[in-house]
Amino acid sequence: MTTLSYQVAGAGGGDGGERPPRKWKDWALERETELRLEAPDQEGSLIDIKLVRGTAEVFGTEVARNQSYSLCPRMKLAIFTWHGCTVRVEGEPQVAYISEETPMIMYLNTHIAVDQLRHRREKEGQIGPRVMLAGATDVGKSTLCRLLLSYAARLGRQPCLVDCDVGQGSVSIPGSLCVLSVERPADIETGEFNKQASLVYSYGATTPSDNFKLYTTVVTSMAAMFRERCTARPATKSGGCVINTCGWVEGQGYNALVHVAEAFEVDVVLVLDHERLTLDLQRDLPKTTEIVPLPKSGGVVARTREFRRRNREDAVREYFYGKRPHLLSPFSFEVAFSDIQICKIGAQAAAFFVHFSSCSSPVSLASGDGESGRQCPPGPRGAHTDVDMEAKTLTVLSPAPHPLPRKILIRTNLQFMDFQ
Numbered sequence: 001m002t003t004l005s006y007q008v009a010g011a012g013g014g015d016g017g018e019r020p021p022r023k024w025k026d027w028a029l030e031r032e033t034e035l036r037l038e039a040p041d042q043e044g045s046l047i048d049i050k051l052v053r054g055t056a057e058v059f060g061t062e063v064a065r066n067q068s069y070s071l072c073p074r075m076k077l078a079i080f081t082w083h084g085c086t087v088r089v090e091g092e093p094q095v096a097y098i099s100e101e102t103p104m105i106m107y108l109n110t111h112i113a114v115d116q117l118r119h120r121r122e123k124e125g126q127i128g129p130r131v132m133l134a135g136a137t138d139v140g141k142s143t144l145c146r147l148l149l150s151y152a153a154r155l156g157r158q159p160c161l162v163d164c165d166v167g168q169g170s171v172s173i174p175g176s177l178c179v180l181s182v183e184r185p186a187d188i189e190t191g192e193f194n195k196q197a198s199l200v201y202s203y204g205a206t207t208p209s210d211n212f213k214l215y216t217t218v219v220t221s222m223a224a225m226f227r228e229r230c231t232a233r234p235a236t237k238s239g240g241c242v243i244n245t246c247g248w249v250e251g252q253g254y255n256a257l258v259h260v261a262e263a264f265e266v267d268v269v270l271v272l273d274h275e276r277l278t279l280d281l282q283r284d285l286p287k288t289t290e291i292v293p294l295p296k297s298g299g300v301v302a303r304t305r306e307f308r309r310r311n312r313e314d315a316v317r318e319y320f321y322g323k324r325p326h327l328l329s330p331f332s333f334e335v336a337f338s339d340i341q342i343c344k345i346g347a348q349a350a351a352f353f354v355h356f357s358s359c360s361s362p363v364s365l366a367s368g369d370g371e372s373g374r375q376c377p378p379g380p381r382g383a384h385t386d387v388d389m390e391a392k393t394l395t396v397l398s399p400a401p402h403p404l405p406r407k408i409l410i411r412t413n414l415q416f417m418d419f420q
């Protein structure tokens with residue numbers, strides 16, 4: 001089924017140019033199969049893909065014919081075809097194989113059912129379907145979320161992505177929750193949606209258990225904000241939303257899931273590969289909420305703790321310094337202790353100050369107006385890179401120039417080593 005043709009690019013059809021010659025291989029895919037790829041870890045070992053025949057998509061986004069897409073290091077993806085295609089892969093991926101076993105038909109049927117609900121709700125003048133993804137870690141929740149949103153965008157819908165997974169942060173840095181209006185399918189190279197119409201809430205930790213009360217407060221605020229958006233924008237109202245959640249589904253993690261479902265009054269919960277969670281949610285959520293079990297794709301790749309830690313670090317670094325080739329230069333300046341107030345939500349004043357002043361590692365800060373989750377979110381983030389207790393100043397790394405837009409800084413639990 002696969003066509004093997006290792007050659008040197010340039011001799012056999014690579015892009016040539018300045019790059020050193022690289023191996024490439026044409027993969028012929030039959031209908032309803034997918035090519036699964038994992039890009040290597042190292043920066044600089046580029047993998048490019050190009051569709052040379054037929055039609056294909058990457059997690060719901062159509063692949064353009066004869067256009068090269070570069071994969072970021074550590075990226076894992078599947079190029080799926082409904083009707084058959086040939087994909088050229090240039091470079092040496094860590095993993096590459098074709099699979100005929102995919103749950104794509106079930107995922108497509110789910111999308112069709114959700115869109116039918118959108119039509120019905122639109123006729124009745126109600127908010128479109130609110131769909132929540134649930135399941136343990138590494139079952140493909142974020143991927144299915146991306147697929148459903150990209151399919152909806154391809155139909156001209158404008159649903160919202162609601163990201164409640166504070167561990168990864170698909171829209172902003174880890175430790176944040178967000179509502180993002182999706183108007184176009186996700187980008188194949190970055191896997192991200194256009195972030196312009198996003199509302200980001202700073203929670204400040206990578207698991208809901210760090211400050212459960214704050215987590216639920218922020219979720220409740222986001223749900224209220226989503227409803228306000230629906231009132232203001234008819235396209236958002238008819239599009240509804242798709243909610244991504246953490247993979248922590250035990251104990252308080254389960255309570256967090258139930259809270260998200262209740263706050264957003266979800267219509268459908270798609271539970272990936274978890275029978276007990278399906279039954280628990282059927283028991284605990286209102287009978288009007290449909291709980292749909294779905295299988296996980298065999299292509300989903302389990303990621304180690306170290307892998308996740310590096311992804312989190314990269315996400316924070318990108319927030320300040322951008323992503324190649326669009327590198328940014330953040331600002332670094334000093335602020336006097338007397339010009340700012342530093343808060344930590346849920347900490348006792350004295351204990352917090354001692355910890356902060358003796359702290360040697362960089363700590364990130366979110367600026368905000370007040371103490372509650374509702375008031376703190378949309379400010380820009382900064383990281384303090386130095387504390388001078390004698391001069392009573394703090395050196396701040398910030399995407400915005402001096403002066404700070406607000407005087408109240410909210411200290412979070414995220415840490416970021418600035419090796420730039």
Ligand SMILES: Nc1ncnc2c1ncn2[C@@H]1O[C@H](COP(=O)(O)OP(=O)(O)OP(=O)(O)O)[C@@H](O)[C@H]1O
Nearest residue numbers: 076077078137138139140141142143247299300301
């Ligand atoms: N069919 C597939 N083929 C190849 N890779 C895949 C496939 N589906 C998902 N992946 C990859 O597997 C990894 C894990 O998937 P995903 O992030 O969707 O899981 P998750 O359930 O959201 O995990 P978490 O609990 O950490 O949030 C991702 O890197 C994703 O790109």
Ligand SMILES: [Mg+2]
Nearest residue numbers: 141142165168
């Ligand atoms: Mg995820």
